[in-house]
Amino acid sequence: MPRTTTVECPGCPPIRVLTFDVLGLVKVVEARAKQGGVPKVVERWGEPDTSRHVLAASINDSKFDPLLAVARKSGVTEVLNPINGDLRGLVPSVCQSDVQPEDDAIVGLHLFKKQISDSSSSSGNIVCSKVDGSENYALFGGKGVEANVWDLDKCTKIWTAKSPPKNSLGIFTPTWFTSATFISKDDHRKFVTGTNNHQVRLYDISAQRRPVMSFDFRETTIKAVAEDLDGQTVYIGNGSGDLASVDMRTGIQYCQHVLT
The missing domain is CATH 2.130.10.10 (YVTN repeat-like/Quinoprotein amine dehydrogenase)
Structure with missing residues (x-):
């Protein structure tokens, strides 16, 4: 096992990060200063609702038409504009009838940039x-x-x-x-x-x-x-x-x- 060393960092370079939580909120975190900026939440998209708990997310960071897919606990997948949070599309629930509300119907999500054949396996x-x-x-x-x-x-x-x-x-x-x-x-x-x-x-x-x-x-x-x-x-x-x-x-x- 390698030896690990922690080096304290005084701040971050300019960054913009999207985060997701159990209340269904999408938060925009930014560090705007050129040197030593402290990350802060600058925007919140959506209203708090546990049924909209974000289970997975995926982004297509295309220069001309970026998209953000967000899978929620209800089974619904939303497609958003990652710049302003506007809703671009909606995929209905994929939950099966035997899936209980306390179970997470979605554990992974990928927004493909190309067409791909559908294939699934239970294991x-x-x-x-x-x-x-x-x-x-x-x-x-x-x-x-x-x-x-x-x-x-x-x-x-x-x-x-x-x-x-x-x-x-x-x-x-x-x-x-x-x-x-x-x-x-x-x-x-x-x-x-x-x-x-x-x-x-x-x-x-x-x-x-x-x-x-x-x-x-x-x-x-x-x-x-x-x-x-x-x-x-x-x-x-x-x-x-x-x-x-x-x-x-x-x-x-x-x-x-x-x-x-």
Whole structure:
């Protein structure tokens, strides 16, 4: 396991981030100063409503017609303008009649930039998914479901992770992936996952089936991981509201924030 180092960051460069919560709100977070800006919520889209709890979101950041898809607990998927929050379209509920209200009908969402054939499969309790930049490969993981990669053109599974070995105390941690992302839009072989037991793992399917790097982040479930454009930095968020950016080549945490 690599050694991790936390370096406090005085602020952020200019950024604009869209966040989503259990009350169904879409929040626009910005850091506007050129140096040392503090991230602040500058807009809120929608009204608080637990039935509109955001389960998943996906953005098509096209220069001419950007779109944001938001999947809600009710099963409805909304297509919004990511610049001003205006509603562009609505996909009716995909909930099946046997799905109870307390169950989450949607755990992953991807807004494709190209047309793709429809294919589905029922296997285990899927909690997270991600489509790579080429939209040719998809990554899945969940509770009791090892991380696995699929070829979308052939509709076949091409790789499955192997559970990490027991720790020094002989304790085996059950599989429970909560979030995942590919590190680079140009390479589907490397991806990062977050787990229920606050662990972050780096996989390289061309090297081995077990993680090539893993480390713990704070004390609560990893809720989100997202890649940076540089192809080596990953942003992590957990159930306590802690955020961090990590260089996945070294495991060094560069910046941490707590949003309220």
